[in-house]
Each structure stands twice: as C-alpha cells, then as structure tokens.
Amino acid sequence: MRESGAKGTITGISGPTVTVDTPGLKLCEMVLVGAAQLAGEVVRLERERTVVQVYEETRGLSVGEPARGTGLPLTVRLGPGLISTMYDGLQRPLESLRQVEGPFLRSGRLLEPLDPQRNWQFTPVRHRGEAVRKGELIGTVAEGALLHEVVAPREGTLESVIDGTFTIERAVAAYPGGEEIFAFQSWPVRRPRPYRRKFSPAQPLVTGQRAIDFLFPIARGGTAIFPGGFGTGKTILEQSIAKYADADLVVYVGCGERGNEMAELLEEFRTMGDRWTGRGLLERTVVVVNTSNMPVAAREASIYTAVAMAEYFRDQGKNVLLLADSISRWGEALREISSTLEEMPGEEGYPTYLASRLAAFMERAGTVETLSGKTGSLSMILSVSPPGGDFTEPVTQACLRTAGVFLMLDTALAHGRHFPAINWFQSYSLYRDRIARHYEESVPGWEAMAARCRELLQKEEALREVAEIVGAEGLQDADRLLMHTAERIRTRFLRQNAYSEDAFSAPEQTAERIAALLEAHEQAQQRLAEGVLLEDLL
Template sequence: MTGCIRGISGSTVWVEGLKGLRLFERVRVGNAELTGEVVRLEGERAVVQVYEETTGLGINEPVKGTGSPLTVMLGPGILGAVFDGLQRPLEQLRAEMGPFISGTKEVSALDYKRSWEFHPLKSEGDELREGDAIGYVEEGAFRHLILAGASGIISWIREGSFSLGEPLARLGSGEDVYGLQEWPVRSPRPYRRKLSPSVPMITGQRVIDFFFPIPRGGTAVIPGGFGTGKTILEQTIAKFADVDIVVYVGCGERGNEMAELLEEFQTIKDPWRERRLIDRTVLVVNTSNMPVSAREASIYTAVTIGEYYRDMGYNVLLLADSVSRWAEALREISSSMEEMPGEEGYPTYLASRIFGFYERAGIVETLNGDVGSLTMILSVSPPGGDFTEPVTQASLRTAGVFLMLDTSLAHRRHFPAINWSQSYSLYQKELKKNFSEKVSSEWEDLHDRCRGLLQSEEELREIAEIVGKEGLRDEDRLLMEAVERIRTEFLCQNAYTEDAFSSPEKTLKIIKEIIRFFDDASEQIRKGILYEDILKA
C-alpha cells in the first residue's frame, strides 16, 4: 500500500492515501525510502516524523507503511558497538557511504554473517515461558542469555554454532525462537516487579558516593550551565562506575567529544575487569551535526538496549548527555507539527514524556527470576544556567538524585562542580547505612561530622567577610582551614589524574584524615596552644 507526500516542513511530512496505518508505525518516506514514524493520524491523512535529512524530498513522492513500529534489534553483538539514533552501526555506514551519512541506506544493526556458539539451557520437551532463558552465547566477558519471546513446549533445540538469521529452537506451536529479537523502542520491556533501590552504585566520585549516593536502579540528573563539567562528569562515571554494562548516549552534543570518548574507551582498561572498556560499553551517537529528529528517538533506542541487558540480570548504567538537546528536538518536532506550545515553546506533554522515560530506570525482578538494574545518569543543560526552565524542573520532580553544577565552583576550577548545599539524594539515609555495613562502621559518623563542618563554615564565612579571617577566634580559623581541606582534598577530583576514581575505602580514608586533623588540632587549641603553632607543626 502506497500513500503520497502532500506537504513537508522540516522533518515533518504530511501524507495522504495510506489506509490501515497505525500510530507510531514505521514508514518509508519518498523515493529515498527515508525512515519515518507516524506521529498523528486523521482518517487517511497522517503526519510522519522523518528521522533522516529531508533535503531533496519532494511533493507527491510515495510513502509506504511497514506494518510495524520503530524497533531496536536485540541480540549478541551489541556490546562494543557504536550506533546512530536509529541503531545503525556507524562504522559500517561510514565504510559504505563515506563521512557524509545521508541516511538513505538500510543497514542492519547486527551482523548476520557472524557466527556464535550457542549453549542451550533447556532441552526438548521442556516447557518455556516468556522471558525464560533457552540458552546463552559468550559475548566478550558476558553470558548473553537468549530470552524467549513466547511460551510453549520445546519440540527442538540447537547446540553449537549459529548465525543470527537461524532459529535456535522451535516450539510446539511451530513458532521459532531466534537469538535475535525486535523490540518497539517506545515500549518498556516487561519484568515481574520493581524492587526498591537499596544498593549503592559506586561512581568513584567522592562528592557523589559520600554525600549524594546513587542506588542501582536510581535516576540522577546533572543540571549545569555552559562549561560547568557535565560532559566530563558523565564520561568519568561511564569509565569507573561499578556496573556490568554502560550505555552512553551522546545526544545533540559535540561530535569531537564522542570521537575522543570512543578512542579512549578502545584503549583504556576496564577498572573492574581484565578487558577493554569498550567491550562492556554501547555508544549511541546523535551529535549536533546529525539530523535533529533522530535525536528524539536515540534515547529510546538506548534505554531499550539497557533494559535488554537488565533482563539478563545485569547491572546497567545509562548515561545521556544531554536530555535538554533531546527536549529541544521534541520541541522542534512539535512546532513543525503546529501543536499548541506550552511553557517556553516546549510541547505541553514534555513533563509526561520525561517522566515516562525516567520511569524506565529501576531495579527489577526479571521474567526469568533474576535481579537486574538499569540506572540513569542524565545531564541537563539549562539555557543561561537558569534552573527554573521546564526541562530542569520536570527532571527535578522525577529524579531521585539531583546533582546541581555550580558555575562559581567551575570558575574557581573546583571540579566536579557539584554544589553540596543545593544537591540532594533521596536515598542518602538508606545508602549511608549500606556503606557503613560494607565499607566501615565509621562512614555514617564521618558523613555527619563532615556535613556539620561544611554548614558551620558557611555561617562563619559571612562573619569572616566582615571581620577578616584574622579577626576570628582560633577554633573558628581552624574550622575554616579544615573545610578548605575538605574542599580541595576531598570534594575536588581531577578527572585527568589517578584521582579520577576514588574507591569507597579511599574516600573514607581521606575524609577520616581531615576530620582527625581537625579533632587533634581542636584538642590542642583547648590546651592553649596557638593556632599558628599548630599549623606550623
């Protein structure tokens, strides 16, 4: 069935004459067969969002339905790949089309020619339920479970080498089970139930792990103005976080940053395993030089891949830089569809879309009975550093951890520039307990002491500004000195040195030393020793 283009505005195309289309169905647009998605239906008229460059597209060109929604291909071979927003492997695109990717090319997300070794976990006659693992393949260091998409009795199952186009098992109903499945990007993958996040995901950033811990399955947002260190923080966490698999989305940001990241990941070693980082990483790239509309789809492509590995019982971390660029793409699409604009021109459904996306994070009991988690850390770039704008506000309402980057800290080159009085973690209490049990019973106490010192110093600073530091009492000058040490030796972490990653043990050791210095010196002051003499000692 073929329809016809009646109007074009940017990446939005009006189509007529296509019967039986469904909302969010994938369509092929124009002679070039560009990938598009039906975003509105009115009888036989449809509004289609095209995810590729529409330059050259003409009126009256044909549009074809595909009968299925926009999907992600899920199967072995995803790890280590670099995809664009529509899950096309960039390497292959570049090899076939050169550096200027026009997007007309249909390229398979995964390699059908590659052969994999299948190890069955079920046998003939076994009953299979949806979500059960029928077997696995070794994907690098990981056991990649092949999860059944249907239920039934196994009438036949393979063992040994296969390629992605071949069936691995057959059910009594005649349905085949493949090592590859397609999943609609906009539908969350199912699980048995959500669990409550209670285990910390170690980021290796002292200020986060100590003050604003992120649990496995939690959501953290990092809003920050221009140049406050969002990208460096996201990338540093991507390298060091204590998780199995990392999905990194470069969403509307600079292309060269992604190129550098890729190069680094290919060379540096995974700090938790004897492998290269890239072997446990998936990169989804839709940088500022690529079509804006695919950017809207890119974060869904990434989250679906994340859920897929979660369903195998892995701890997955999704990082996106930045959600604001995704929201801007949404705004552009909405305005070209002539929808009624809401606050600052964003569509009225912005907050519900953001909520729906963040909701896909979580720690879950999978259909298979395992526990898997998908954690999200997302940067937000509010224009002009104004945190009252809609994307920051909607993120703030839904995320459990809020890491606010502070322009004045960044100016002083205090990195990560996380403002410790305005950021928060809703999980602080629970995770603090967990660190106390796993790392040291002193964790909680040191945390509270450190917080107390920072607070007292804030009040003192106002006085010091009036009377000058020299006008303060000795114990107050000592407190200011201790907090200065907390700031420079504990809260600051240079991403370009060995200190980029701090284990919880190291974090504890540093803060313990500073607090001990403060306690010892306080004791000496009480004994009448002068502050100057203590510092000299």
C-alpha cells in the same frame, strides 16, 4: 523491515515534516517515504492525510514520491552483537555504515543493527523433544563476559535445537510446525519491557567520585540529574562516571552533543581498561550517538533506543547504567518537533506534555525482578544544560520532579578549577539514608564522618559571611581553624582530577582520606584548647 501493505504518495513537505495520503497507517508506525526510502514516524492522523516526522534530512524530496508503511513502530533488535557497538538513534551501526558509505553518510541507508555475518556459539540447556514453558531458558550465547539468554516465547515442545556456531539470522530452535526461535528479540523502543515486580533502591551505585559517593550517593536503580551552565564540566563528569562506575553494562547516549567530544570519548574508551573486570572498557559499553548536526527527530528517538537496549541487559540480570548527555538537547528536539506540528506551546515553547513524557522515561529506571526470576537494575544519570544556567527553566524543573539525586554544578566552582563542580549546599540525595546503612556495613563510621563533614562545610559557609565583614583576623582561633579544615576538605577531598590516578576513589579510600582530615581537625582543636597558638598549629 516488513511492509504493512499500506502504500501511498507524499502530498506535502515542510522541513522534516511530511504529509502522506497512505491509508491504514497507525500512530507511531514507521513509514518509508520517497524514492530514497527515508525513515519516518507517524505523529498525527487526520481524516484526509497522515503527518509523518522524518528521522533524516529531507533535502531533495518531492511531492508525489511513494510512501509506504512498515506495520511496525520504531523497533530495536536486541541480542548478541550489541556490546562495543556505536549506533545512531535509529539503531543503525555507524561503524558499518562508515565502511559502506565512507565518512559522509547519505540518507535512506538502513543496515542490520546486529552483524548478520558474525558467527556465535550457542550452548543449549534444553534439547529436542523437551517441553518448555514461556520464558524458560533454552540456551545461552556468550559475548565476552556476558551470556545472552535465549528463552522460549511460548509454552510447547522443542522440535529442534542447534548446538554449535550460528549466525544471528539463523534460528537456534523451533517448535513443531516450523515456528522458529531466534537468539535476538525485536522490541518497540517506546514501550517499557515487562517485569514481575519493582524493588525500592537499596544498594549504592559506586561512581568513584568522592563528592557523590560520600555526600550525595546514587542508588542502583535510581535516577540522578546534574544541571549546570556552559563550562561547568557536565560532559567530563558523565564520561568519568561511564569509565569507573560499578556497573555490569554502560549505555552512553550522546544526545545533541558536539561530534569532537564523542570522537574523543570513543578513542579513550577503545584504549582504556575496565578497573572492575580487567577487560577493555568498550567490552561493557554500548554507545548511542546523535550529535548536534544530526536530524532532531532521530535525536528525540535516541534516548528511547538507548533505554530499550539498557532494559534488555537489565532483563539478563545485570546492573546497567544509562548516561545521557544531555537531556536538554532531547527537550529542544521535542520542542522543535512540537512546533512543526503546530501544537499548543507550553512554558518557553516546550510542549505541554514535556514533564509527563520525561517522567515516563525516567520511571523506566529501577531494580526489578525479571520475568525469568533474576534481579537486575537500570540506573539513570542525566546531564541537563539549562540556558544561561537558569535552573528554573522547564527541562530542569521537570527532571527535578522525578529524579532521586540532584547534583548542582556551580559555575563559580568550575571557574575556580574545582572538579567536579558540585555545589555541596544546593545538591541533595533522597537515597542517602538507605545507602548510608549499606556503606556503614562495609566501612564503619561512614555516616558519622559524612555528618561531621557536612556540619563543617555548613559552619564554614556561615563564618565566611562574618569574615567578609570583620576580616579573617577578627574571627576567634577556633573559627579560623574550622575554616582552615573546611578548605582542606574542599581542596583535598571534594576535588578530584579526572585525568590522574585520583579520577577514581573506592569507598575505602574515600573513608581513609576524610578520616585523616577529620582526625587532624580534632587533634588541632584539642591542642588549641591546651593553649597552643593557632599559627603554630597551622
């Protein structure tokens, strides 16, 4: 990490918030503070001092220790070596840190995010002496099934191009005068990566969850949230989607979650295969981990680190899925940082810019035409943990303003061992009409069956209130049959076991199962009209 030349000393410390007298610093610039060189970020500039939010534990730091700027904002390195790696919110490779430090990591340790010793194979498509335009492909680097594209940063003539193995620190090409081209890119995490244009989402993101794909479909390039109280299965649902979703790459962010849950996730991902490619599941996954015992500043940065990596893969022409568990922990970190900066609090103590910052983050999702002319997509699925299951709290409401799919996780369903505990009356999808047309092409009758299914569930809810007053025996036989069919839809169709073969349901399997239930209902209705007793039918 290069220095900006700005050097000074620490003048004050308040928890993770440090004031320095380093001149010439810029807002959002990374600063290394103390003899341990703890990484921090400039969050406020004043006439006589600069306020730095430190990403790490500041215990042992003292006034008078040195502080110097790096000249750069929080930046990630994007290139070969990202896949199958577990990072923290500063893109430090946790497995490499464990090998160096052991299981207990100390502050101030920064390692290169991409292994500098690993050999890669570069396959050129342009050669020495050829002229290239900005953004034109020079060559590729294979990482499993993914080809990392190396493009020209500017127009010019190539003076040299390698053909063979190299390490990430070695240039793969160069312009006259010694300007080098590397296989990696450095990118500020808070700045969205550019593209030519953005398309309206039109293709479905198949998750394998029948309740989602059939009733509340998510679009590729779309955004979805599922809020739920404690114990409603948010983490299990996120992990199930990460395992089975039809995506080329998955970036999973454990933001403020328990460490044992992340350990179980990683162990399972190491042993599972990807049903779409036949390769190992980790070969299409990048994990960003900031558990609940890690500093809050790094937790706040973790979702930006993750989305910058996801956008990089999107720009390779891939369909990328970003999963964050949970965005509420990110909001709590933002609130804690805002409080230490003594900013004006908004609703429930959250900063007044919570909604705009969340919206700016979620707007980075989408299906786009990249600068190289390819089409890639970035979809976001975010879990929300409203305190006490109160969906009127600020984080849930801020997400609702931007998200295209709302999947409400119901505590009563969860306690009834119904997984996923998605409430089919309170949830909705703004993509349903567009996605239904796509499903209709591959599975005829899809939308008609979905409409019929919703109709039966809605009628059952109305009949349930009547049955509570007069009793089930007081209902007409046709109504009792409808309630019986709706119960079968809930227990045999909308419910899935996350730890069995039923954890994933392809659209064809989904259509086959609901078609059988609806056909059985129609036949029973017909026989009931012919005079057959309901007890005989059931």
